[in-house]
Amino acid sequence: MAILVLGGAGYIGSHTVDRLIENGYDVAVVDNLVTGHKAAINPKARFYEGDVRDKDFMNQVFDKEEIEGVIHFAAFSVVPESMEKPLKYFDNNTGGMISLLEVMNAHNVKKIVFSSTAATYGEPKQIPIKETDPQVPTNPYGESKLAMEKIMHWSDVAYGIKFVALRYFNVAGAKPDGSIGEDHHPETHLVPIILQVAAGERDELTIFGDDYDTPDGTNVRDYVHVLDLADAHILALKYLQAGHDSDAFNLGSSTGFSNKQMLDAARDVTGKPIPAKMGPRRAGDPSTLIAASDKARKILGWKPQFDDVHEIIKTAWNWKETHPKGYDDRKGNQ
Ligand code: UFG
The missing domain is CATH 3.90.25.10 (UDP-galactose 4-epimerase, domain 1)
Structure with missing residues (x-):
């Protein structure tokens, strides 16, 4: 059975696809290549170009592939841009999640690992930030991802779709052999x-x-290396495969x-x-x-x-x- 990686041509997605393949997983990638790069996708993964909000396209991918679980990176993630274009963020990020969960549920796929963010906490009341601390975002990017976490929670309650939300802090670095890395246009990090x-x-x-x-x-x-982050996704997948309940984890140093x-x-x-x-x-x-x-x-x-x-x-x-x-x-x- 395959793991479907949404946004697998992006910075963190492509490093995770690479680590999944190194660990023997069968991987399919969906990416609309708006911010991702086809050349970043490990050639051993099957690639489908399209948008997570396009339900016909997504249904075709789920019909064709035998998907065990989904890892979701297909979101816009630039904090300052989200301040200027909040609706772009709610449409792609939050809207994309609704679409995805509908397709997953229709195909009886019940496991999702989600790329969430420290931006869901907003201005913290205490440092270090714990997973149980209040989530009060200070920008639309964080708000769009918090909404995605909540949508997954209620989809678990209603349909039994189990999720792990990984709340990343600041990601940096590249695969040490230099074959894949970070390439955004424009760069803001x-x-x-x-x-x-x-x-x-x-x-x-x-x-x-x-x-x-x-x-x-x-x-x-708080900076974390992209490959350490990639490995956390594989561990989160194993956690769900072992039948554990939905949960959220911070990923930082x-x-x-x-x-x-x-x-x-x-x-x-x-x-x-x-x-x-x-x-x-x-x-x-x-x-x-x-x-x-x-x-x-x-x-x-x-x-x-x-x-x-x-x-x-x-x-x-x-x-x-x-x-x-x-x-x-x-x-x-x-
Ligand atoms: N910064 C500068 N000059 C620059 C660019 C950034 O001073 O030219 C500063 C920012 O103001 C900030 C720090 O560098 O203080 C880090 O900024 P980044 O844009 O690299 O990262 P953010 O902290 O804004 O956001 C990143 C991710 C988010 C994630 C967040 C969680 O992009 O997706 O980390 O900590 F939510």
Whole structure:
């Protein structure tokens, strides 16, 4: 039986497809290639190009494949864009989930691992953030994903579709052999932007705000390597295959790094000066996000291999140096 990966051509999706195949799974991928890259998909996976909201297309995929479970990455995920275009996020992310669950239920597929986010917590009341803490998003991206978690909960109650929601903190890095990595157009995330400056593609980094209530005034985030995240999806799948109940898990390192510290780490790793200036705050940014991640370690048996941001940045820099133009498919269609 196959595992269906939605959004398997994206950054985290493609690394997860790769790890699933390395672990002997039979994998089918659905991606509309709006932000994903065909070249990122491991060629051993069967690829279907289409949109998760297109029920006719999705029904055809579910008819053709014998699907045991679904891993869902097919969501827009840029916080600042969601502030400007909230309906785009509710349509694709939340609307896509409703469509998907209808198709899953019609085909009696009862397991889903979902790419959720720390952005569902909003501005935390306490650090580190526990899974049981209040979820009060400060941006439409987080709100769209919180709604998706709730829709899965009620679909479990009504139809018995079991889910694991994995709430990611900040993901970075690339497969260490440099064959796949992060390639967004436009790029908005801190680590790849810092590395674009290191590579001479941008003149300087602008750090968004240095007047936050943090040790150096810049935002603090909890970074996790993309392959450790990929492995957590496989463990979540096994957890559901073992018949456990629906649940949510944070995926982070439980250590915070400020934006300034990340810049210093990247200067160390690359040996480049990486010019930077301070700018105003970016709308929708919580001050500090650090995960309590013992639940995933204890219940899923998750053991992240990359526990040092220097190592994480090193793998991202290796990808950048070997792929200066990313996948070199600006329209995502190669
Ligand atoms: N930042 C800068 N300059 C830049 C880009 C980013 O200072 O040019 C700062 C941001 O203001 C923030 C930090 O770097 O303080 C990290 O920003 P990212 O855009 O890399 O990541 P976010 O923390 O906004 O969001 C990421 C994911 C979300 C996820 C969230 C959870 O994109 O999907 O982590 O922590 F929800």
